Amino acid sequence: MPELPEVETVRSTLYNLILNRKIESIDVYYIKIIKDINVTEFIKRLVGKSIKDIKRYGKYLIFILDDVALISHLRMEGKYFIKEQSEVINKHEHIIFNFTDGSSLRYHDVRKFGTMDLRDLDKIYTTNPLLKLGLEPFDKLMTVKYLKSKLQKKEVAIKTCLLDQTIFTGLGNIYVDEVLFLSRLNPQLKASKLKDKDYQNIIKNAIEVLNKAIALGGTTIRSYTSSLGVTGLFQNELNVHTKKGEPCVICNTLIEKTRVNGRGTYYCPNCQK
DNA sequence: GTGACCACCTGGCCGC
DNA sequence: TGCGGCCAGGTGGTCA
Numbered sequence: 534m535p536e537l538p539e540v541e542t543v544r545s546t547l548y549n550l551i552l553n554r555k556i557e558s559i560d561v562y563y564i565k566i567i568k569d570i571n572v573t574e575f576i577k578r579l580v581g582k583s584i585k586d587i588k589r590y591g592k593y594l595i596f597i598l599d600d601v602a603l604i605s606h607l608r609m610e611g612k613y614f615i616k617e618q619s620e621v622i623n624k625h626e627h628i629i630f631n632f633t634d635g636s637s638l639r640y641h642d643v644r645k646f647g648t649m650d651l652r653d654l655d656k657i658y659t660t661n662p663l664l665k666l667g668l669e670p671f672d673k674l675m676t677v678k679y680l681k682s683k684l685q686k687k688e689v690a691i692k693t694c695l696l697d698q699t700i701f702t703g704l705g706n707i708y709v710d711e712v713l714f715l716s717r718l719n720p721q722l723k724a725s726k727l728k729d730k731d732y733q734n735i736i737k738n739a740i741e742v743l744n745k746a747i748a749l750g751g752t753t754i755r756s757y758t759s760s761l762g763v764t765g766l767f768q769n770e771l772n773v774h775t776k777k778g779e780p781c782v783i784c785n786t787l788i789e790k791t792r793v794n795g796r797g798t799y800y801c802p803n804c805q806k
Numbered sequence: 807g808t809g810a811c812c813a814c815c816t817g818g819c820c821g822c
Numbered sequence: 823t824g825c826g827g828c829c830a831g832g833t834g835g836t837c838a
Contacts, residue, residue, distance in 0.1 A: 536832095565814090592832080608832055609815085625816095644815045646832070662833090689809065698833080706831065794810085796831070812836080819829085 535607040537592055537669070537703030538746035539765060543613060544589045547638075550615055554632040555583040556598075563627035566642070568650050578651055579603065579630070591666050591702035595657060602657045608646035614639045667700040670739035677732040684732070687724035693794045694724045695735070704739060707752055710774040710799050712738045719805045720798045721791070745770060773799040 751765030786803035
């Protein structure tokens with residue numbers, strides 16, 4: 534599924550491909566992707582506008598148009614494709630932005646979980662969905678002090694906390710497993726039990742894992758396959774996620790799979806006690 | 807305020 | 823071969 538590295542890969546690819554293209558028309562085939570605004574208004578606000586910039590915060594893509602921002606979350610299987618308008622519409626392409634040059638940007642989502650919000654440019658970060666987000670690991674304000682303030686009273690598993698986007702933005706199930714492995718922390722350990730050194734390790738390893746994943750174009754496993762012709766390579770660098778029954782790269786103990794808060798969770802029972 | 811649980815969705819996989 | 827059930831999982835909503 535798209536996490537921060539995959540979304541960043543999509544962002545940078547789209548940036549190079551569709552900047553300054555002008556929207557001529559929009560076809561909406563599944564309206565529930567559009568939030569907080571009706572389809573007519575959604576189309577009205579975007580048609581005639583040009584894409585001036587494409588940003589990212591956490592797992593959200595932010596298309597900056599002339600006077601409005603389109604905030605897109607890919608959720609589980611959302612993808613963007615650029616095709617000629619004459620090409621056949623795939624049954625999973627739910628929203629199509631047709632540009633004046635004859636090309637189109639197509640939002641493809643097999644499971645229809647993705648969302649799109651429109652916001653005024655001066656309200657992008659001061660309204661939801663972005664308002665409630667916590668800090669990315671790259672943020673200067675992401676410190677031991679910040680993380681401790683958020684986690685020291687939490688009586689839930691550390692994995693659950695790291696998946697909480699209001700605390701730690703950008704990590705999803707894959708990368709949380711990897712960060713906890715590198716930090717030698719059991720995913721089921723209560724967050725309140727962590728020490729300063731653990732917070733420091735989590736931040737350091739999150740930055741390391743995400744930077745490496747971004748450099749490799751993200752992770753391509755199971756449901757998250759190539760988007761825009763870009764296929765990530767970080768799956769080759771995974772230590773524990775999807776490695777059930779395989780030997781740990783450090784101690785050779787077999788990787789186990791369990792569930793934490795309903796999420797499939799992979800860990801080394803020896804390294805992550 | 808916190809934590810647990812469910813709904814949203816569809817394709818793939820497995821057992822019968 | 824066909825069918826039913828389960829699983830995958832990010833986020834928002836609801837409830838205790």
